[in-house]
Amino acid sequence: MESKKIESTSEVLFSIKDLHKSFGNHEVLGGIDLDIHNGDQIAIIGPSGCGKSTFLRCINCMEDPTSGSIIFEGVDIADTSIDINVHRENIGMVFQQFNLFNNKTVIENIMLAPVYVRTKKLRRSSKSGDAPKLTKADIKKEERERAMALLRRIGLEDKADVYPSTLSGGQKQRVAIVRALAMNPKVILFDEPTSALDPEMVGEVLDLMKELAKEGMTMVIVTHEMGFAREVADRILFIDEGKIKEQGTPEDVFDHPKDPRLQEFLSKVL
């Protein structure tokens, strides 16, 4: 926690400019500017209904922004004419409700997207004339091994062939996190990852996220877990009424809040 990277030293991953989002006449995001650097761990806090989840969902265009730009790897992904799927392969997302595929076993959940994406690339390369070195079966075998390794990491290798409905909430969320990891994403977005969990399962999920943070994974986390935000994040954003009202290091935001709304919010949640 003490040796946090200074943000400007590393490469900018996302450059978000003047992001607006409205649902009908209701403006949820009223102009957000944010740079996310490689290796950042950003926690987004704020009262419910403030637009923090909407903002997170705009980052990978799950919600199409009404206006503004999101430059990711040199491409404005807010532009609806680009192929968003290619970029989403590099942006993991973890949901409040886990959203594991109910019709797939645990290991299939993890393998599905990597196998699909690699097979698609394989087809493309074989079309362009390069002799493909791998067959689809090879890819499947490799991805199964990788998925197994990921399951071993979270201690759930014995659950590989069961369906998600038999897992506990904490297990589901940990599988959902390694499912995102299986794509080797450049960043993972977490949308209130512990809000739907029973209290005794929050710890196991937060521990896994702490591990990822230590490994330097870029993370953007919408959360209500203030203690966790303080411990893991190197930057805290306070969003209220669709705008970033205050941002800074955990010390600045939690110990010396300047914005009156933030002071009020913290007095309620801490």
Added chain:
Amino acid sequence: MTFFAEIWELLSSAKYMSMLFTGLGTTLVVSLFSAILGLFLGTLVALVAICPDSPLMKLPKIICKVYVTVIRGTPMALQLFIMMYAIFAIRGFPQEITAIIAFGINSGAYVSESIRGGILSVDIGQTEAGRALGLPYGVTLMKIVIPQAVKNVIPAIGNELIALIKETSIVSMIGMYDLTQAAKVIGAGNNMASYIVPMSVAACFYLAIVYTLSFGIKGIEKRLRAGDRR
């Protein structure tokens, strides 16, 4: 007592039985092929209806909406008459095919709504998770959403098939020789001179088909549901 005696008389008469089975054949053929056509049309329309809005999809969406509204909003008998006496009023055009087209189109409208409902009943989070991993919409639909929707749709589709089989009796109104028509002809005949007996036997035939079908559907449902609880 005479009622049962007459039933026995009918069942033991080779002539009457062959009339009933000829009619049953027409009923089954029309039901089967219009069910296939209906499932095909219904799936197609449902897929168009759930596609995200885009300029390209605008016209197909409107066509599908009009189709479902018109077909569900008008009587089946009328649709059949229009097919038979207006659209396919061609000398020598097989009546069976006209009936299959009419019932298939009718069934498709209902099936499409069942399928659409089944797809919408799958939690939106499943789609979002697929899309967030970089899977295209179509792949997410085929690999994640539709396999789950099928389970939800089977009971409604079963209902529709059952309704379809019974509704095909309307073809007797245009003089086609189906099971209902066979019963009518037998009842009007000189020997029987009673409607209640052949009608009751025909009713039992329908009942037997429907019962067998619903039994089969239950089985399919059970097998599909067993897959996700282990």
